[in-house]
Amino acid sequence: MYPDELVRTAGEELPSPRVPKKKKVSVQERKEHLIAFLFILPPIVGFLIFTALSVVFTFVYSFQGYNSLSGISENVGFANYIDLFTHVTRAPLFGKAIVNTIVLLLSVPFSMILGLILAGLLRLGEIKGSKFFQVLYYVPAVSSAVALNIVWNYIFRSNGVFNTLLGLDVIWLDGDVTIKVAIIFKNSLNAMGGAMILYLAGMLNVPKDLYEASSLDGAGKVRQFFSITLPLISPVTFYLLITGVIGGLQSYADAQVFAAGNTGATTIVYFIWQQGIQGNNNQGLASAASVLLAVLIMIVTLIQFKFSNKWVYEE
């Protein structure tokens, strides 16, 4: 409040609200704005065409029976959505894809835990050549998903490195359960490097004086980790959880390249590809599945945000 408002008496007229004067934009500034706009125009156009328009088309096609060969499209209402849950052959495939996708999300927490452990070890500085290990663990994050999956496929073959080293006789790539275990294992290892780098950055940002103060109070390393480090790097955990879950729900390469279509590992996106692109000519059904997947991702993300205030540290 302004001091003069404090002494205003009842009935006294209020001054008209101050309307900020519109700043005059010079020709030079307009020119600069135009140039700036032109710089960001390509990504905007790209976004509109390849993302926004695709989303709109997908939504429209989810209510259409579209034949990509003849180009004929007819309105079928909610038939595609109903087919996803009732069709004699497609519904079981879709149901299986949903279950598989959710189960395979287990690799997200595992990779975070592994990344956290690695970051903790490297932060402690007790490992010689920590820079080397940082680079080594981060390599999968900058490698092609297809290349990684091909290599892992060889590793998990019945006569592959994994079985040979551990003396096992497990057929990882065929069984409904074993293929999931293999994918969760490989995805956890692939993603732990990225998690490690982010956790490490988060740990470096924790003020040292907090550790010093807690040491004076007699807190040990373990106590410090759980009472100081972990809460203060919770924003990193939250970020990893959100991006990991969204990425996991969009998983495709695992099903296509690593599992080569094994139904024990087919994901929702693989189902969409199968129905809409591979040759089934069910673009409408694939669009409906895509819309449901987008809704699922939004709901899961909203829930995560909703509960984040209970455990994510904010300054």
Add this chain to the structure above:
Amino acid sequence: MKKRWLAVVLAGALAGASLAGCSGSDPQGPIISPEDPIEEEVTINFWGWGDLAEQQNYQTLVNQFMAEEGNENITVIYRGINSATYMTTLRASARNLPELFYMPDYDFLEWVSAGSLKDISAYVEEEELSQLWPQAVDEYYYNPDTATLGQSEGAGLYGLPKDLGPFTLVYNKSLLDARIEQKGLDADEIYAEYLTPTQAMTWEKFRTLLKMLVNDANNDGTPDDSVYGISHYEIETAVYSNNANFFNDDASEQRITDQNFIDALQFIADLTLVDHVMVPSALQSDMDGFTRFVNQQCIFSFMGPWDCAQFWGFDIPFTYNILPVPYNGENPDAMSTAWVGSMGYCVSARANSLQTAAAMRLAKYLCMNEDAQREFYELGQQVPNLVSMATDEYLNDTQGLLEGKDPADRSVWVDTINGTSDTDRIGGKVRPRYYTYSSGWYDDFLTYIDEQGLWTGERTAEQICKAYAPSFQSVLTEMKANLG
């Protein structure tokens, strides 16, 4: 303001969608015979599939075609695509197809019924077609009024056959001979009794032979030397060779509950579960049959004429030969019947008259020209389309182009295409997917029987087929409805 923007975006999207649906033009024009000289310059696109060697070979033939007298004004842009992604690429270009392209038989019905392929009847003379395998030509007849396939009467011709490929049994002769010697068996007797190119084995004989050859001392299903009897078994082949099928003649009613069909599936499962001679299904995902055969980890497998190109390219360290596929000797109506695949050269329905004439000239060159056909068989890509060439020059190698090249008994492929007399009982048949509107049902079926544990013995073929029959029937009904 926000609402206005949203309205603009939505209107744009809907307008775009409706425009996409309406795009295209009617390219019909006067028919120009492919035999007439092409005076105007014309460019056509031609898409095919195959490995790099095949693509290079096609590029060479296309170049030869363009250099021939009378073709000076035709420019062909050839694009070779990996077979695994070919149909996805073609489908993505469905509204803007190349003028000439491959079309596998199992996808033909969907494309022809959608109006994507041009009726080329007026561009081919009956006399020209009579030089080709009739069953290959017949595959590309379609009557849009009655939605019937394979019959020329009242129908249009929508493709010329690229090839006709029987998928027959192949054995590693070097490995087999070594095994016969190791086991102290009489080679002459084995060859006379089991390995005759003109007389197919019965299922029972085949099982007996495999059990004789596999080294599995403790009979636990894992060969002592990791060499299995056979890599896998073709389901269509077993079904056909027991006089069964997936559905009736017009693909409207399922037949997977017929006893012959069930017996065929159980025969395959028992090769692993009972006889312990076939690679277990779980291990088949590690390595496909072809690779396993090349790696000498099995004695028998299946191959088509197109596989020769790879075998010869690999320079494999063993000899091999082919045999007619086994059949159920206990079924008096059964005979050795391999599936015979084909691919068509099809012209886009949107090609204009000049492009169509040029595309047909190229299609005929690739399909019927003697030099081209000779080049194809010499490179190990196919049995010649020309009947006279296949049954003489190719079979007897009168040109000496196949000297020292396996398989020695190429007659098996010719017999399988041609069908032999009643006594020999060898023949071939197009795959069931050819008769249905789409081909995805076949993968769904394979997935189902795998998940239900047919290959692991959890459930029998009878239990699985009976459980799946209602679903399969509704899929067939749905596909029939799609044809209108």
